[in-house]
Amino acid sequence: xxxxxxxxxxxxxxxxxxxxxxxxxxxxxxxxxxxxxxxxxxxxxxxxxxxxxxxxxxxxxxxxxxxxxxxxxxxxxxxxxxxxxxxxxxxxxxxxxxxxxxxxxxxxxxxxxxxxxxxxxxxxxxxxxxxxxxxxxxxxxxxxxxxxxxxxxxxxxxxxxxxxxxxxxxxxxxxxxxxxxxxxxxxxxxxxxxxxxxxxxxxxxxxxxxxxxxxxxxxxxxxxxxxxxxxxxxxxxxxxxxxxxxxxxxxxxxxxxxxxxxxxxxxxxxxxxxxxxxxxxxxxxxxxxxxxxxxxxxxxxxxxxxxxxxxxxxxxxxxxxxxxxxxxxxxxxxxxxxxxxxxxxxxxxxxxxxxxxxxxxxxxxxxxxxxxxxxxxxxxxxxxxxxxxxxxxxxxxxxxxxxxxxxxxxxxxxxxxxxxxxxxxxxxxxxxxxxxxxxxxxxxxxxxxxxxxxxxxxxxxxxxxxxxxxxxxxxxxxxxxxxxxxxxxxxxxxxxxxxxxxxxx
Amino acid sequence: xxxxxxxxxxxxxxxxxxxxxxxxxxxxxxxxxxxxxxxxxxxxxxxxxxxxxxxxxxxxxxxxxxxxxxxxxxxxxxxxxxxxxxxxxxxxxxxxxxxxxxxxxxxxxxxxxxxxxxxxxxxxxxxxxxxxxxxxxxxxxxxxxxxxxxxxxxxxxxxxxxxxxxxxxxxxxxxxxxxxxxxxxxxxxxxxxxxxxxxxxxxxxxxxxxxxxxxxxxxxxxxxxxxxxxxxxxxxxxxxxxxxxxxxxxxxxxxxxxxxxxxxxxxxxxxxxxxxxxxxxxxxxxxxxxxxxxxxxxxxxxxxxxxxxxxxxxxxxxxxxxxxxxxxxxxxxxxxxxxxxxxxxxxxxxxxxxxxxxxxxxxxxxxxxxxxxxxxxxxxxxxxxxxxxxxxx
Numbered sequence: 001x002x003x004x005x006x007x008x009x010x011x012x013x014x015x016x017x018x019x020x021x022x023x024x025x026x027x028x029x030x031x032x033x034x035x036x037x038x039x040x041x042x043x044x045x046x047x048x049x050x051x052x053x054x055x056x057x058x059x060x061x062x063x064x065x066x067x068x069x070x071x072x073x074x075x076x077x078x079x080x081x082x083x084x085x086x087x088x089x090x091x092x093x094x095x096x097x098x099x100x101x102x103x104x105x106x107x108x109x110x111x112x113x114x115x116x117x118x119x120x121x122x123x124x125x126x127x128x129x130x131x132x133x134x135x136x137x138x139x140x141x142x143x144x145x146x147x148x149x150x151x152x153x154x155x156x157x158x159x160x161x162x163x164x165x166x167x168x169x170x171x172x173x174x175x176x177x178x179x180x181x182x183x184x185x186x187x188x189x190x191x192x193x194x195x196x197x198x199x200x201x202x203x204x205x206x207x208x209x210x211x212x213x214x215x216x217x218x219x220x221x222x223x224x225x226x227x228x229x230x231x232x233x234x235x236x237x238x239x240x241x242x243x244x245x246x247x248x249x250x251x252x253x254x255x256x257x258x259x260x261x262x263x264x265x266x267x268x269x270x271x272x273x274x275x276x277x278x279x280x281x282x283x284x285x286x287x288x289x290x291x292x293x294x295x296x297x298x299x300x301x302x303x304x305x306x307x308x309x310x311x312x313x314x315x316x317x318x319x320x321x322x323x324x325x326x327x328x329x330x331x332x333x334x335x336x337x338x339x340x341x342x343x344x345x346x347x348x349x350x351x352x353x354x355x356x357x358x359x360x361x362x363x364x365x366x367x368x369x370x371x372x373x374x375x376x377x378x379x380x381x382x383x384x385x386x387x388x389x390x391x392x393x394x395x396x397x398x399x400x401x402x403x404x405x406x407x408x409x410x411x412x413x414x415x416x417x418x419x420x421x422x423x424x425x426x427x428x429x430x431x432x433x434x435x436x437x438x439x440x441x442x443x444x445x446x447x448x449x450x451x452x453x454x455x456x457x458x459x460x461x462x463x464x465x466x467x468x469x470x471x472x473x474x475x476x477x478x479x480x481x482x483x484x485x486x487x488x489x490x491x492x493x494x495x496x497x498x499x500x501x502x503x504x505x
Numbered sequence: 506x507x508x509x510x511x512x513x514x515x516x517x518x519x520x521x522x523x524x525x526x527x528x529x530x531x532x533x534x535x536x537x538x539x540x541x542x543x544x545x546x547x548x549x550x551x552x553x554x555x556x557x558x559x560x561x562x563x564x565x566x567x568x569x570x571x572x573x574x575x576x577x578x579x580x581x582x583x584x585x586x587x588x589x590x591x592x593x594x595x596x597x598x599x600x601x602x603x604x605x606x607x608x609x610x611x612x613x614x615x616x617x618x619x620x621x622x623x624x625x626x627x628x629x630x631x632x633x634x635x636x637x638x639x640x641x642x643x644x645x646x647x648x649x650x651x652x653x654x655x656x657x658x659x660x661x662x663x664x665x666x667x668x669x670x671x672x673x674x675x676x677x678x679x680x681x682x683x684x685x686x687x688x689x690x691x692x693x694x695x696x697x698x699x700x701x702x703x704x705x706x707x708x709x710x711x712x713x714x715x716x717x718x719x720x721x722x723x724x725x726x727x728x729x730x731x732x733x734x735x736x737x738x739x740x741x742x743x744x745x746x747x748x749x750x751x752x753x754x755x756x757x758x759x760x761x762x763x764x765x766x767x768x769x770x771x772x773x774x775x776x777x778x779x780x781x782x783x784x785x786x787x788x789x790x791x792x793x794x795x796x797x798x799x800x801x802x803x804x805x806x807x808x809x810x811x812x813x814x815x816x817x818x819x820x821x822x823x824x825x826x827x828x829x830x831x832x833x834x835x836x837x838x839x840x841x842x843x844x845x846x847x848x849x850x851x852x853x854x855x856x857x858x859x860x861x862x863x864x865x866x867x868x869x870x871x872x873x874x875x876x877x878x879x880x881x882x883x884x885x886x887x888x889x890x891x892x893x894x895x896x897x898x
Contacts, residue, residue, distance in 0.1 A: 298750075298752065301750050302747075302750070302751070305743055305746050305747045305750065306747075308743045309740065309743040309744065309747065312736055312739040312740045312743060313736075313740060315736045315739070316733060316736035316737065316740065319729055319732040319733040319736055320729075320733055322729045322732070323726065323729035323730055323732075323733055326722065326725045326726040326728075326729050327726050327729075329722050329725070329726075330719065330722040330723050330725075330726045332722075333715070333718045333719040333722040333723075334719055336715050336718065336719070337712075337715040337716060337718075337719045339715075340708070340711045340712045340715050341712065342704075342708055342858075343858060343861075343862050345862075346861075346862050346865055346866070349865070349866070349869055350865075353869060465753055468753070468755070469753050469754050469755045472755045472758060473754075473755060473758055473894070476758050476762055476894065477891060477894055477895060480762070480765075480887055480890060480891045480894070481891060483769075483883075483887050484884060484887045484888055484891060487880050487883045487884040487887060488880075488884060490876065490880040490883075491877060491880045491881065491884065494873050494876040494877045494880065495873075495877065496873065
C-alpha cells in the first residue's frame with residue numbers, strides 16, 4: 001500500500017471508506033505526518049498558550065485553534081491539530097518541540113464530535129515553528145485514518161527540515177517495536193511498548209460499523225500510537241536507530257508479518273515468554289548492588305499501585321459516562337414534565353431545569369473524556385512501561401546468569417585440564433587448553449556484558465524516572481485544570497435561578 | 506437516637522398554633538423504627554397542651570387507611586401515606602463490608618464504614634421527614650385535623666394494637682386494587698360535563714405518568730453520581746499510597762492530589778445527597794400526591810356514575826311506577842354525595858396546585874443555590890491545589 005507524502009485533498013473528507021478491507025493484521029495505518037517549518041502560504045496567527053503548559057519547547061502556531069469552534073468539523077486541518085497537540089504537552093519535554101498552545105475549551109470540545117465519521121477522514125496539515133535551540137528536534141503527530149487501516153504519521157526532523165507524512169499500518173508500528181525490542185531490550189534499554197492489539201475493536205472497524213464505539217476505538221488507537229512514537233523518538237539511542245528513521249521517512253515499508261497474533265513468529269514469541277518466566281523463577285542472583293535490589297522493589301510497588309489506580313480511574317470514566325447518559329435522560333424527562341405542567345411559570349422553570357441538566361450532561365461527557373485521555377491512558381501507558389522496565393531488570397539477571405554459567409564451565413574445564421596434565425594425552429590436553437582460552441575470553445565478555453547492562457540500566461532508570469516525574473506532573477496539572485474548567489462551567493450553568501420567573505401567580 | 510430535626514421541605518404548610526405536630530425523636534431498632542410524635546395544641550379536645558407518644562410505621566398506615574375508607578372524606582385529597590422505612594440495602598452493604606474486612610487496609614475499612622453509616626443516617630433522616638410530612642399535612646387540613654382517629658393517634662399513649670395486615674388481608678387489598686383500577690378506567694372514560702374536572706382529569710393522568718418517569722430517571726442519575734464519588738474516594742486512597750511510596754519529586758504531587766480528592770469527593774457526595782433531597786424526594790412526593798389527587802377524581806367520577814345511574818333508575822321507576830320513593834331517596838343520596846364531593850374536590854385540587862408550585866419553586870431554587878455553592882467550593886479547592894502544584898514545578 002502506498003504511503004502518501006502529502007495529505008489527500010480535503011475534498012476526500014466525508015467519505016468513510018470502511019469497506020476497504022485489507023488482509024492481514026494491522027489494519028490501522030497511521031499517517032505519520034512530519035511537521036516542517038511553516039510554509040509561507042498558510043496564514044498562521046499565533047494562538048494563545050495554554051495555561052500552565054509551558055515547557056521550554058517552541059511555540060507552536062496552529063491554524064485551527066483560531067478558528068471558531070463551530071467550524072470544528074469544517075476543516076480537516078483543525079481536527080487533527082487539535083487532536084495531536086493535545087497529546088504533545090503531555091509527552092514532550094524540554095528537548096522536543098511543539099507544545100501546542102491549547103485553549104482549554106478547545107481541549108475539550110472536539111471530543112463532542114466523536115460520532116462524526118468525518119473526523120477520521122482528515123489528514124494532517126499541521127504547521128509548526130521550531131524555536132527550540134536544543135539539538136533534539138522531533139515532533140510526531142499521528143492523525144486520523146482516512147480509510148480503514150491507515151494512519152498518517154507526521155514527524156519533523158532536524159535533518160530534513162521537512163514535514164514528512166507517511167502512511168503506516170498498525171502492524172508497521174508493531175513491527176517497529178518488535179525490531180527495537182529485539183535489538184535493545186536485552187542490553188538494558190527501556191524500549192517503550194507499542195499499543196496493544198484488540199481483536200474486538202478491530203473486527204468492529206473492519207466490518208464497517210460506523211458507530212460511536214468504533215469511532216472511539218479509532219481515536220483511542222490513534223492517540224496511543226502517537227504517544228508511543230513520541231516516547232520512542234525521545235529516547236536518544238532509539239532515535240538514532242535506522243529502523244526508526246526508516247519508519248518515519250520512507251514511503252514504503254516491508255510488511256511486518258511477524259507481528260500477526262497467530263503467526264508462527266507470534267507463537268514462538270509466546271513460547272519464549274513462557275520459558276523466560278520459568279527461568280526467572282529459577283535464577284537466584286547474588287545481588288551485590290543494593291541499588292538494583294532497591295530499584296527492583298520500588299518498581300514492583302509502583303506497578304502494583306499504578307495498576308490499582310488505573311483500574312479505579314477506568315471505573316470513574318465508566319461511571320461518569322453513565323452519569324452523563326442518565327443526566328441526559330433525566331433532562332428529557334424533566335422537559336416532558338414541564339410540558340404537562342399547567343402552571344405557566346413552573347412549566348417554564350422545569351423547561352429551564354431540563355436545559356440546565358442537558359448542559360450538565362454534556363459537561364459530564366467532556367469530563368469523562370478528559371478523565372480517560374489524560375489520566376487513564378497515561379496510567380495504562382506507564383503500567384506497560386513498567387513491565388518493560390521489569391523486563392530490562394530480568395535481562396540483567398539473565399546476563400549475570402550467563403556469565404556465571406560460563407565461569408562455572410571454565411572452572412570445570414580447568415579441573416579437567418589439570419587432570420589431563422597427569423594423564424599424558426597431549427592432543428586432549430591441547431584441546432582442553434584451547435577450550436579454556438576460549439572460555440576465558442567468554443567469561444571476560446560475560447563480565448563486561450554484565451557491567452555494561454548494569455550501567456545502561458542505571459542510566460535508563462534515571463532517565464525513565466525523570467520522564468515519569470515530568471509526565472505525571474504535567475498530566476496531573478492538566479487533569480486538575482480540566483476539573484477546574486468543569487466546575488467553572490457548572491457554576492455558569494446553574495446561575496439560571498429564575499428568581500423572577502418561578503414566582504407564583 | 507437524636508438528630509437534627511428534619512424539615513418538611515416538600516410541602517409548604519401553614520403552621521397553625523392551634524395544632525402543631527412534629528416528630529421530635531426516632532429510634533431505629535432491629536427491624537422497626539419508633540417515632541416519637543410530639544403535639545402542641547390549644548384545642549380543647551386534648552387533655553394536655555403538649556404531649557408525646559411513640560408510634561411505629563404500621564400505625565401511620567392504619568391512620569391513612571382509616572381516612573381512605575371514611576366516606577366522609579371522599580371529597581378530599583388524602584395525604585399520601587409515608588413509605589415503609591427501608592434499610593435493607595444499607596444493612597446489606599454494612600454486612601458485606603464486615604465480611605470483607607480482612608481484604609482491605611484498616612484506613613480503607615474505617616473510611617468505608619463511616620460512609621455507610623452516613624448513608625444509613627441519611628436514609629433514616631429521610632424516613633422520619635416523610636412520616637412527619639404526612640402528619641403535618643393532616644394537621645394542616647381543615648377537616649382531617651378534626652378526625653377522631655387522628656386525635657387518638659396523637660394522644661393515646663399506649664400501643665394502638667394495629668397489627669400489620671396478614672396474608673389474607675393483603676390478598677384482599679390486592680384484589681381490591683385490581684377492581685379499583687379496572688373501575689377507574691371505566692369511570693375515567695365517562696366524559697365530565699364540568700370543564701374544570703375534565704381538564705384536571707386529563708392533566709393529572711399525564712402529569713402523574715411524567716412525574717413517575719422523572720422520579721425514576723432522577724434516581725438513576727443520582728446513583729451514578731454517588732458511584733463516581735466513590736471512585737474518586739478509591740483514587741484518593743491509591744494516590745496516597747503512591748505518594749508515600751514514591752521517592753521522587755512527584756510524591757508531593759500524589760499526596761497533594763490525594764488530599765484534594767478526599768475533599769472534592771466529599772463535596773461530590775454532598776451534591777448527590779442534595780440532589781436527592783431537593784429533586785428526587787420532591788418528585789417522589791408529588792408522585793404520591795398526584796396519585797392521591799387521581800384517587801379523589803376517581804371517587805368523584807364514581808359518585809357521578811352512581812348519580813347518573815340513580816337518575817336512570819329513577820326514570821325507570823317512574824315510568825313503571827314501581828318503587829318510586831325508594832328510587833327517589835337513592836337518587837337524592839347520590840346527588841348529595843356527588844355534589845359534596847365536587848365542591849370540596851375543586852378546592853382540594855386548587856390547593857394541590859398551589860402547594861405543588863410552592864414546593865417546586867422552593868426546592869428548585871434551593872437546588873440551584875446548593876449546586877452553585879458546591880461548585881464554588883470545588884473550584885476553590887481545585888484552584889488552590891493547582892496553584893500549589895504549579896508553584897512546585
